[in-house]
Amino acid sequence: MNLFSRISTFLCALCVFCTAAEQRRAEIYIDEDLYKDADILAAAQKYAGAVEKEFNFKIDIKSFPAALVLDSTTLSTSPKFKQKSTAAELKAAIKESWEDKSKAPLAGVILIGNLPFARMEYFARESDGRAAFPGDGKITGYQVWAVDFYYMDMDGKWTDELVGTGCVSDGACSGEVEYGENGIFDSHHNHFNGELAGEDFEIWVSRVNAYGEARDLYNNKWIEQLRNYNEYLATVKELTVRWLNKAYDMHVSSTPRSDKALFTYSDPSPIYRADYAVVSHINDLSKMYNEVDVVHAMDREKSLLYMVKDYDWLTHLGHGNEKSFADGVSVNDFEPSIESVPYLLDLFSCNIGRYSTPEGLSYDRTVGMAFLFRSLKGGVSMIASTKMGGGYQAVDTLDKHMRTNFLGDAYVKWANYRSLVFESYKNAKDIYTWYYGTTLFGDPFATIKTNRDNVKQDSMPNNIALHALHDFNISGICIDEAQGADGFCNVICGSTEANYCAGIHGSARIGSVYAKGGLVLNAEIKAQKALIYRDYEDAELFISAEADYNYVAYVNPKRWNKTFDAFDTLQTFPENKCIENVTVDKEFTLVDGKCINKLTVRSTGTLVIPEGDFYAYSVTMEPGSKYKFEKPGYTSLLHVRKGFAWNASPAKDSTDYEKAASGFKLIVYDNANPVDIDSLFYGSVNAPKTMLNVYGKAYGSFTGYGLAVHENAVVYYIPFAPLSSPEHTTFASPITTVAHATKVVVFNRNTISFEASKAGLYEIDVMDVLGQTVASFCVNANAGYNSVSHDFTKLKSNRYIVSLKRGKTVESAKMVRLR
Numbered sequence: 001m002n003l004f005s006r007i008s009t010f011l012c013a014l015c016v017f018c019t020a021a022e023q024r025r026a027e028i029y030i031d032e033d034l035y036k037d038a039d040i041l042a043a044a045q046k047y048a049g050a051v052e053k054e055f056n057f058k059i060d061i062k063s064f065p066a067a068l069v070l071d072s073t074t075l076s077t078s079p080k081f082k083q084k085s086t087a088a089e090l091k092a093a094i095k096e097s098w099e100d101k102s103k104a105p106l107a108g109v110i111l112i113g114n115l116p117f118a119r120m121e122y123f124a125r126e127s128d129g130r131a132a133f134p135g136d137g138k139i140t141g142y143q144v145w146a147v148d149f150y151y152m153d154m155d156g157k158w159t160d161e162l163v164g165t166g167c168v169s170d171g172a173c174s175g176e177v178e179y180g181e182n183g184i185f186d187s188h189h190n191h192f193n194g195e196l197a198g199e200d201f202e203i204w205v206s207r208v209n210a211y212g213e214a215r216d217l218y219n220n221k222w223i224e225q226l227r228n229y230n231e232y233l234a235t236v237k238e239l240t241v242r243w244l245n246k247a248y249d250m251h252v253s254s255t256p257r258s259d260k261a262l263f264t265y266s267d268p269s270p271i272y273r274a275d276y277a278v279v280s281h282i283n284d285l286s287k288m289y290n291e292v293d294v295v296h297a298m299d300r301e302k303s304l305l306y307m308v309k310d311y312d313w314l315t316h317l318g319h320g321n322e323k324s325f326a327d328g329v330s331v332n333d334f335e336p337s338i339e340s341v342p343y344l345l346d347l348f349s350c351n352i353g354r355y356s357t358p359e360g361l362s363y364d365r366t367v368g369m370a371f372l373f374r375s376l377k378g379g380v381s382m383i384a385s386t387k388m389g390g391g392y393q394a395v396d397t398l399d400k401h402m403r404t405n406f407l408g409d410a411y412v413k414w415a416n417y418r419s420l421v422f423e424s425y426k427n428a429k430d431i432y433t434w435y436y437g438t439t440l441f442g443d444p445f446a447t448i449k450t451n452r453d454n455v456k457q458d459s460m461p462n463n464i465a466l467h468a469l470h471d472f473n474i475s476g477i478c479i480d481e482a483q484g485a486d487g488f489c490n491v492i493c494g495s496t497e498a499n500y501c502a503g504i505h506g507s508a509r510i511g512s513v514y515a516k517g518g519l520v521l522n523a524e525i526k527a528q529k530a531l532i533y534r535d536y537e538d539a540e541l542f543i544s545a546e547a548d549y550n551y552v553a554y555v556n557p558k559r560w561n562k563t564f565d566a567f568d569t570l571q572t573f574p575e576n577k578c579i580e581n582v583t584v585d586k587e588f589t590l591v592d593g594k595c596i597n598k599l600t601v602r603s604t605g606t607l608v609i610p611e612g613d614f615y616a617y618s619v620t621m622e623p624g625s626k627y628k629f630e631k632p633g634y635t636s637l638l639h640v641r642k643g644f645a646w647n648a649s650p651a652k653d654s655t656d657y658e659k660a661a662s663g664f665k666l667i668v669y670d671n672a673n674p675v676d677i678d679s680l681f682y683g684s685v686n687a688p689k690t691m692l693n694v695y696g697k698a699y700g701s702f703t704g705y706g707l708a709v710h711e712n713a714v715v716y717y718i719p720f721a722p723l724s725s726p727e728h729t730t731f732a733s734p735i736t737t738v739a740h741a742t743k744v745v746v747f748n749r750n751t752i753s754f755e756a757s758k759a760g761l762y763e764i765d766v767m768d769v770l771g772q773t774v775a776s777f778c779v780n781a782n783a784g785y786n787s788v789s790h791d792f793t794k795l796k797s798n799r800y801i802v803s804l805k806r807g808k809t810v811e812s813a814k815m816v817r818l819r
Helices: 003-022 038-054 087-098 217-229 228-251 278-289 300-307 367-373 393-404 407-423 428-435 657-662
Strands: 022-031 057-064 067-069 081-083 107-112 119-125 139-146 157-159 162-164 178-179 188-190 204-209 261-265 291-296 313-315 338-340 344-348 375-377 381-385 439-442 464-468 472-474 477-481 492-493 501-505 508-516 519-521 526-532 541-543 548-555 581-584 587-590 595-601 607-608 612-621 627-628 634-641 645-646 664-668 676-678 680-682 686-693 699-700 702-709 716-717 741-747 751-756 761-767 772-779 786-787 800-805 807-817
Touching: 003 716, 022 087, 038 057, 038 228, 038 541, 067 291, 087 107, 107 407, 107 807, 119 162, 119 428, 178 541, 204 407, 217 228, 217 261, 217 508, 228 367, 228 375, 261 278, 261 300, 278 291, 278 313, 278 393, 291 300, 291 541, 344 367, 367 381, 393 407, 464 472, 464 657, 472 492, 472 508, 472 526, 472 541, 501 508, 519 526, 519 548, 581 587, 595 607, 645 676, 657 680, 657 699, 699 702, 741 800, 741 807, 751 761, 751 800, 772 786
Parallel strands: 022 057, 022 107, 107 204, 204 439, 261 291, 261 313, 313 344, 338 375, 344 381, 464 492, 464 702, 472 501, 472 702, 477 508, 477 716, 492 508, 501 519, 508 526, 519 541, 526 548, 581 595, 587 607, 595 612, 607 627, 612 634, 612 645, 634 664, 664 686, 676 686, 680 699, 686 702, 699 716
Antiparallel strands: 067 081, 119 139, 157 188, 162 178, 291 548, 381 439, 741 751, 751 786, 761 772, 761 800, 800 807
16 A cells, blocks of 8 residues: 555544544434334334434434333223333433443433423422422422423432422422422432532433323223223324424425514513513524514414414413413314424423323323324424423523524523523522423424525515605505405505614504514504514514504515615706796696796695696695696606695595596605695605605505604505606606507616517617606517617616607606616
8 A cells, every 4th residue: 555545544534533523422212112113113213314314413212111001900990000110210221321432422312202201399488489498388389390301411419308298289288398208309409519400411302202192182082092002002103103204304305494483472461672581582583584473462363373374483472281372272273183383383381391190190182292293294393391380581592502503402502501590599499490391392403494694585565555765654544445445555664773663553554564673563553464674683663462463574684675775766856947936826737847946826726737747846735725637647747856835635536536646746856844645635755855744635655754644544555557648758657558568678888678569660768867868769679579789878877768669659668777
């Protein structure tokens, strides 16, 4: 062997050593009855193989004696279980493996089936409800629960030294705490100095137990199941294989999972940013997913609607018990199965994961386990509590680690952090009731797959009725009749300020809100949805308990559709042509293309608006003044430099308000006085530098720097879609005639490309924003795609209208930006 070969061989061996050193190990323990089943073992091996391929792990599958077995002497009366294997025996097996230095380090354990569980208890003293000790006097509260943290600590000390007199298995006590043993742990201390817990968990443990989920909901049928135990066991196997297959599919599937999370909150109290215990969950999820949908004051109907939608993660906060959530969703809703739930479940409700009965000698149905075993898709991993009360605060630590770790590793890091936090508390033993019931269920190898950098812009709706470049407020109603009798219109709010963007107040009625900043939903409002394109920490939130809405979403800011950052505002205004002052006492007709310095319409006057573009340095429509359209529905644009006041109303109410509103647009250029619509208005408004207020009734679409629809005001969405006479080409004619297939495809410094409906001679006109022609030429075009070279290098970067005319017919007039 030459020197090069020897070096190569050495390096290869070194790499193998490095790989082995980095590799970790996990073990799957399966109860002896399930382990004997070929389908269970094959599904477990398939799942383990997928995990080994995805991660640098070696997974061993082992059998272990069942924890609970039927007492044959009770079958003829009331069947009962008795204990066969103990938690101490299972922990000894796990610890022996953990201490085996000949193998890769043991990272964690998955417990599948009827395997032992340790139990813990907590006594609450009557004086203040805190942890009770001998000598503290009367105790009033008592809890006992399954605790899998016992298996996560390899070298700590778990003690059973207290008993309570007059205590029932899961409820109140009538006596005091005394020293003694009852087979249930009272405390947990680390091996360094005997202090409480403190950073003492070495491995993660996850549990997959379908035995409770397989039992019938009715006790008499449950007894019959036990008398036909093999049939009962067959259901356990079916549910276990279902879960193993779902977990396997998640690891091998090439189909991207959803990049959305759902946060639900059943308590009908306000959600606001200062309430950190609640909103910290939203904050963390907004850093993990591209969209976090927030729904609170949940009821059963709303819960069942949302939890089956396409979400990857669900966090739920609310009261509950082992059989149901406070919102009404119960184990019955999963009978016999449910189509889909999120893959990862973070369920913060009392007892939602309490898989064993209080006395610890039987398994029970829980709504938490239903998510795992009764769902056909999703429901792969879950964090839930096996006890009443408490929770797992500092969840931000768990979520932070989830961004770079799989669930099991993130979970054990969170558990150690939480223990350290509690060491500084005076009543440190309260840690047990606060979070020792927290348990990891399902797949510990689940990861967050969301790509928050490479995202597409959202396709926002075209029917935007109200567009505020800064902040938006509504106490009135905005209606889109095209969406049906109960259709409400959509809103854009462009403020990026953290504290405020959109406020929905009073008895407002509105559709969807798309906002760049914070949001307020006050009492008695009704809205469809509100999307906030900000991370939570950058955007304020307040949702009243009485607000009626579908959901509020925090959306990755990179998904904002930048089309809504571009506005059709004029870059120049012909001020040098605005000389004449006009005062109207009776009736005055605007002249196409003419610019007025100061236009004043008195209370007795009527302004006639024909087809065309009209310019004024300032306009005052005094209270009582009137206006009317010479050709309703045709393009009429009133360009105002500044100094604007509109207190006019139509000379006559239009029976065809849609036609009247679709052709008129008011464009206000500078920071003028607020544009106030006090009475009945037909037409759209574009006032990007000033405030726009609607006090009366308005038909059209509206853009303002700030925009407010006040109490009792009503806006009816009518899109600006004017008609144009053949001889008129105006600034605001960026429309394609529906009857033709002709359209502009490309407009740049050197080329115009377009689709022609028919072959023939086409006149191409390019106009600036004032409607003045800056280029004009003719081409013989073929039917279909055409590309024409032309020099546009001398034109300024701006918006232009490209018009395509065949004969006397303008087939397309599109506004495009030349960069």
